[in-house]
């Protein structure tokens with residue numbers, strides 16, 4: 001076929017299709033939440049800190065996902081961008097069809113009021129101390145001009161604190177406060193719920209209850225839930241946990257349930273490394289330590305997998321020379 005037959009539009013379409021294929025296909029960018037090559041650089045007094053260095057993340061509609069990372073890994077920076085409080089330096093961040101880079105002030109307000117809900121670690125940021133649980137849930141509804149008393153009670157019921165509807169935050173336990181905060185965050189029916197260390201100040205049993213509430217609202221309302229935490233144990237509460245390290249997604253753990261040969265339910269945990277567009281992947285620290293991998297490793301391509309072995313020591317390289 002002669003290239004003279006191709007119109008400019010044809011060429012552009014083919015180039016776009018090839019670029020999408022190289023990037024992993026259009027599907028890769030079709031999630032409810034999509035971060036693609038997200039970069040955030042802070043400049044203070046002439047010093048640059050690269051808090052996010054090309055973070056990729058795709059979350060499907062209705063998923064319950066945990067983002068786990070050590071202090072300084074970039075979790076808060078990512079959350080501030082996704083919640084519309086901060087803007088990335090470069091890259092793409094899209095939530096429920098809203099492009100977060102270059103969003104107008106009006107659109108940003110609409111996004112924060114209607115599309116996303118938040119649960120923060122500190123109760124004081126979630127609940128007003130002088131209002132009861134029910135009044136706290138009704139407040140965002142009233143501000144949006146739609147006070148629905150029944151809906152407030154329904155939400156409190158869903159998170160398991162109906163009996164505390166008339167209690168003020170200081171009369172509730174830490175777990176009850178956080179479950180109430182989940183109901184408040186859902187008052188205006190957001191599509192996405194972000195929870196920042198929602199169980200950070202709670203003991204394990206109470207944290208389980210808060211996770212139970214997050215799972216219930218995720219299943220009942222279909223709201224996409226992203227929990228950000230430094231607590232690795234949280235991975236055990238969700239089907240997919242993404243680890244972030246040095247401002248990039250490094251690996252993820254998926255859990256699924258299968259019925260075994262003896263008819264009992266078995267939980268299967270699989271760990272994945274995240275492969276970026278350039279083919280780079282980060283080995284989990286535990287693997288690196290277990291085999292004392294350093295500097296360089298030996299790679300072998302097998303028909304259905306790639307082997308990674310410790311590289312030769314300087315000594316054996318010399319011996320071979």
Ligand SMILES: Nc1ncnc2c1ncn2[C@@H]1O[C@H](COP(=O)(O)OP(=O)(O)OP(=O)(O)O)[C@@H](O)[C@H]1O
Pocket residue numbers: 042043044049050051069070071072073074075076077078230
């Ligand atoms: N406003 C800022 N100005 C300068 N540097 C910043 C700013 N905010 C974050 N950083 C830096 O960016 C990096 C990532 O920080 P971030 O707060 O996102 O990490 P984190 O994983 O949320 O940690 P933590 O759990 O301690 O909050 C850190 O090196 C931090 O010092």
